[in-house]
Amino acid sequence: MINLGDWQQTLNDEDQLKRFDSAIKFECTPIMFNRDEATATFQGKSHRYLTSLNDCECVDFIRNQKACKHMYRLALEMGLLEGTFESNVLKISNQLSTEDALTFINILSDEAQKIVQDFLYYHLYKKRENYGYIKSTVLNELLNNEIFIVCDDAAALFDPYGRNELNEKIEPYSIPGFKKNLKKEKLVKWVIATAPNIITELTSDAVAITLHPKFTKTKRKVYSHLKQKFPSEDNWL
Known part of the structure; x- marks a missing residue:
């Protein structure tokens, strides 16, 4: 994951500054933002783009391999870059009556x-x-x-x-530190932090x-x- 210093250094030329200027506009509001996973989804004219701090599915990033406006916006949302940005999900998605x-x-x-x-x-x-x-x-x-x-x-x-069901699923993996008496919320956090590789199977x-x-x-x-x-x-x- 790019750290704060790295993100500041990406704003080192005119083209990148233009991308940053686009990132702060309400048109670049993410339709979904997951702070824990450091990802966001953006609505384009005809496609949606899944974005992380290291890559993006948009054409600009795929073509140039430089931080795109979506990545800058995610960095702003995460607090990795300083800046005031506009948000309005109602305007960037077609709302039903x-x-x-x-x-x-x-x-x-x-x-x-x-x-x-x-x-x-x-x-x-x-x-x-x-x-x-x-x-x-x-x-x-x-x-x-x-x-x-x-x-x-x-x-x-x-x-x-349920907690008991999760305990039964986790126990066969014999993960050090596993405790059956954890409340479900703490158990889930423990799995995500300790054994993220088994989440897909669980x-x-x-x-x-x-x-x-x-x-x-x-x-x-x-x-x-x-x-x-x-x-x-x-x-x-």
Whole structure:
């Protein structure tokens, strides 16, 4: 990973300064940002670009192999570069009207709609940007209809599993320092820090997802609609 000094040194010519100037504009707002993984996803005119501090999927980086505007923006978001930048995810993604958003939701199966309701509860009231679910045909329905998109969030991949289930999965690896009595949250952090190479195997039947950005403006209205449609599902709230 490039350190702070390295990032400052990348701004050493006119072309790089132009890229930095583009990075601070609201048009370069990431539609997803994962601070723990130091990655972000940006919406281009026709493609999305996954960006880390060392590479980017955009044409500019692939062609020039120099820090692009997306990488500079990620460095700004991470606090590795100083600078004031503009953010507005509503302007850089095509937002659905309430009518269109509800149309997208209502064509789904009831089971899929209940997953959306469950996700939006955690998103709106527990401040969860991403959440993990077991792979299923219903989840594929939500992904294929672009209600959710897959995201890169190692911690979220552990959401579907209980602590005892994780203990059973981890124990065969005989990792030094493994403790069965850890609370799930601490256990997940321990795995990510100590044995990141086994995360893919431990969570092979799970996927981390986030809400498609086109629902950013209407997500509260979608949740209210689903809460009225399936009232018995959230009496516990």
